[in-house]
């Protein structure tokens with residue numbers, strides 16, 4: 001199971017939107033997908049609770065457990081046996097578990113290890129903080145993807161995150177790979193954004209997601225959380241155009257994870 005952490009300590013940059021689209025695209029491509037919401041805001045949990053409820057036929061073998069169960073020793077994870085989609089959803093008690101100074105990250109890592117041969121891809125949606133949840137995600141991840149808005153703060157947040165990631169890599173997880181900074185909510189008519197993108201290419205080209213891939217600011221993406229649908233399932237002309245442009249980005253991310261035989 002290849003694990004991807006979607007991380008940026010800046011809020012509202014599109015982490016959750018991107019995480020759910022990657023997971024559903026991977027599922028469409030025939031992969032068995034585990035989705036973990038480790039953000040107590042529970043945005044992606046809500047999305048998937050509705051999505052799974054409304055698409056029972058299509059999502060056939062799917063099971064859900066609370067994310068806190070991964071922080072408990074001897075957790076029964078057998079609900080995920082023989083499933084094609086697994087959801088670990090955020091509940092109220094996740095905050096106290098993550099806030100407990102005696103939290104044992106090894107328990108979480110061991111529990112995930114038990115799911116290793118049950119799914120092909122695991123997507124972890126993280127909160128906009130550099131707290132223990134972010135670190136827990138990076139300790140177990142094979143990859144980190146960092147969505148950024150083209151604003152000074154967002155870029156700075158991502159650069160700080162890369163420092164944290166490199167520390168985790170040195171201390172705990174030498175195989176961690178950075179997939180890149182993925183520009184998100186991009187408005188190509190905004191000169192400020194364009195100049196930040198140009199600066200990024202000048203100074204941090206090696207950190208940007210390859211091939212100039214990015215996601216544009218589009219109403220269809222904003223609608224996904226209200227409709228609980230990925231953009232390609234929104235029956236609307238504008239959404240279809242957004243889907244046609246953005247889906248290759250999600251496919252590329254999935255293929256980078258699957259193609260890299262580690």
Ligand SMILES: Nc1ncnc2c1ncn2[C@@H]1O[C@H](COP(=O)(O)OP(=O)(O)OP(=O)(O)O)[C@@H](O)[C@H]1O
Nearest residue numbers: 011012013014015016017128185216217218221222
């Ligand atoms: N490409 C986009 N175009 C337009 N709206 C978007 C786009 N991506 C996300 N949004 C909207 O922006 C808001 C924030 O997005 P999202 O929740 O994905 O960000 P986030 O980084 O997960 O936020 P948080 O840090 O709070 O978890 C949401 O209302 C979402 O619908």
Ligand SMILES: [Mg+2]
Nearest residue numbers: 015016039043
């Ligand atoms: Mg989010």
